Amino acid sequence: MFLIVIAVFVIGYALIALEHPLNVNKTATALILGVVIWTLYAFAGESIFSVTGYGANFEHFKLLNPDKGFMDFITKHEMIEHLGDISEILFFLLGAMTIVEVVDQHNGFAIITDKISTQSKSKLLWILSFLTFFLSAILDNLTTSIVMCALLRKLIADKQDRWFFAGMVILAANAGGAWSPIGDVTTIMLWIGGQVSAVNIILKTFVASLVCMVVPLAIISLKMKGNVVRPSLSANTTDCECEKEALPRRFSSLVFCIGIGGLLFVPIFKSVTHLPPYLGMLFSLGVLWVVTELLHYKHPERCRTYTCTSIISKIDTPSILFFLGILLAVAGLQSMGHLSLLSKTLDSAFQGNIYVVNILIGLLSSIVDNVPLVAGAMGMYPVSVYPMDHTFWEFLAYCAGTGGSILIIGSAAGVAVMGMEKIDFIWYLKKISIWALLGYFCGAVVFYLMQMFFFA
Numbered sequence: 183m184f185l186i187v188i189a190v191f192v193i194g195y196a197l198i199a200l201e202h203p204l205n206v207n208k209t210a211t212a213l214i215l216g217v218v219i220w221t222l223y224a225f226a227g228e229s230i231f232s233v234t235g236y237g238a239n240f241e242h243f244k245l246l247n248p249d250k251g252f253m254d255f256i257t258k259h260e261m262i263e264h265l266g267d268i269s270e271i272l273f274f275l276l277g278a279m280t281i282v283e284v285v286d287q288h289n290g291f292a293i294i295t296d297k298i299s300t301q302s303k304s305k306l307l308w309i310l311s312f313l314t315f316f317l318s319a320i321l322d323n324l325t326t327s328i329v330m331c332a333l334l335r336k337l338i339a340d341k342q343d344r345w346f347f348a349g350m351v352i353l354a355a356n357a358g359g360a361w362s363p364i365g366d367v368t369t370i371m372l373w374i375g376g377q378v379s380a381v382n383i384i385l386k387t388f389v390a391s392l393v394c395m396v397v398p399l400a401i402i403s404l405k406m407k408g409n410v411v412r413p414s415l416s417a418n419t420t421d422c423e424c425e426k427e428a429l430p431r432r433f434s435s436l437v438f439c440i441g442i443g444g445l446l447f448v449p450i451f452k453s454v455t456h457l458p459p460y461l462g463m464l465f466s467l468g469v470l471w472v473v474t475e476l477l478h479y480k481h482p483e484r485c486r487t488y489t490c491t492s493i494i495s496k497i498d499t500p501s502i503l504f505f506l507g508i509l510l511a512v513a514g515l516q517s518m519g520h521l522s523l524l525s526k527t528l529d530s531a532f533q534g535n536i537y538v539v540n541i542l543i544g545l546l547s548s549i550v551d552n553v554p555l556v557a558g559a560m561g562m563y564p565v566s567v568y569p570m571d572h573t574f575w576e577f578l579a580y581c582a583g584t585g586g587s588i589l590i591i592g593s594a595a596g597v598a599v600m601g602m603e604k605i606d607f608i609w610y611l612k613k614i615s616i617w618a619l620l621g622y623f624c625g626a627v628v629f630y631l632m633q634m635f636f637f638a
Contacts, residue, residue: 191219194511216506216510228252236523239517243255270458271509279325280493281444285438288437290441298310310347314354315391318355322359327598330351331599339411339412340410351599356595357392357584357587361583363380366579371560377568380453383576387629394624397620402617436473437473444469447465448463467490522562537626541581547585548587556578556582584625587621588622
């Protein structure tokens with residue numbers, strides 16, 4: 183059964199990676215995978231522990247509950263514990279995605295985009311890359327990449343030029359999300375799980391993440407000569423956007439300030455109250471919800487478009503369910519002991535070198551999603567081994583956050599941009615991947631040197 187579980191997990195991941203050729207949504211595959219893994223766990227019974235050597239939790243459960251059996255252990259202990267951790271992440275994402283959607287619906291991001299006037303390719307690339315880098319840290323890399331792709335369509339008419347810009351958006355969004363506690367799903371997981379603190383992750387990974395972006399940015403910008411050709415105004419205008427323009431500008435500014443302020447409030451809330459971050463996110467969403475209701479209550483026709491009640495239906499629910507399925511699958515491997523066994527194998531192979539282990543995790547994240555990789559690492563290495571703010575977790579945040587840029591399918595931001603701009607996988611591999619890999623290793627070297635000379 184041990185090998186069957188591994189085989190099912192590998193097949194499930196292959197199906198997720200081949201989502202587009204197979205025309206089967208990865209969310210469906212992830213949900214099935216999560217349920218199948220736990221079903222196999224139930225059928226395996228206690229015998230699975232004889233292979234993985236991970237039966238200590240069950241022994242402790244039986245000691246405290248002598249009248250309970252193995253299925254009680256799974257349903258009343260293992261699943262409940264994992265579901266609590268997973269729910270924190272899902273509710274956090276749900277709140278954050280809703281806030282960003284409300285701001286976007288009110289045309290709030292125009293406050294930023296209206297300030298961009300340059301037409302120089304090189305200068306525009308630097309402006310958009312740094313904008314993406316810092317916006318991703320405040321929001322998240324997936325949302326930022328979607329917003330920036332929409333912006334690129336308004337700024338650049340030529341498809342090939344836009345692809346280069348979109349490639350840098352992927353690199354900058356992933357690099358910007360890696361150093362912020364709310365910028366990337368994996369960093370959120372580490373922050374919520376208590377592996378890193380907000381201030382420390384910023385201090386330790388900001389410079390490395392910046393180098394990871396600047397190195398490929400400098401090289402790609404040398405290839406960008408001349409000026410961009412902007413699309414005609416008529417090509418950029420849609421009925422939806424015309425409807426948004428009808429809103430008073432003060433409404434857009436107010437919603438933008440409250441939305442972004444609410445996102446920035448979350449790490450402050452956690453630091454002050456020591457409560458889970460998702461509570462701060464839900465509080466921010468509640469405040470923005472009340473404000474939008476009060477702004478539009480005199481205009482019933484606006485309420486159908488601009489209030490949270492209607493906007494929440496536009497949230498990317500499949501992505502949330504994808505995380506649910508994949509985190510359930512990884513939780514099953516953790517409970518059965520597969521991840522503990524993998525941890526011992528990695529430690530044995532690399533003599534516990536946390537830098538080599540994390541670099542490999544980052545490279546793997548360019549092939550498979552970084553969420554399960556980080557979830558697996560969190561399961562492999564408990565805080566009793568690597569306590570909060572240990573170098574292992576900080577370097578893991580950097581590697582898992584930026585390694586996905588090496589291939590376009592290696593991150594949520596890359597997949598989103600690929601879908602929106604129809605970027606060819608081979609084109610990205612030839613034009614962007616080598617520079618993304620170079621930036622990844624340069625940032626890793628900078629992290630190591632800073633750790634040795636400044637944080638030792």
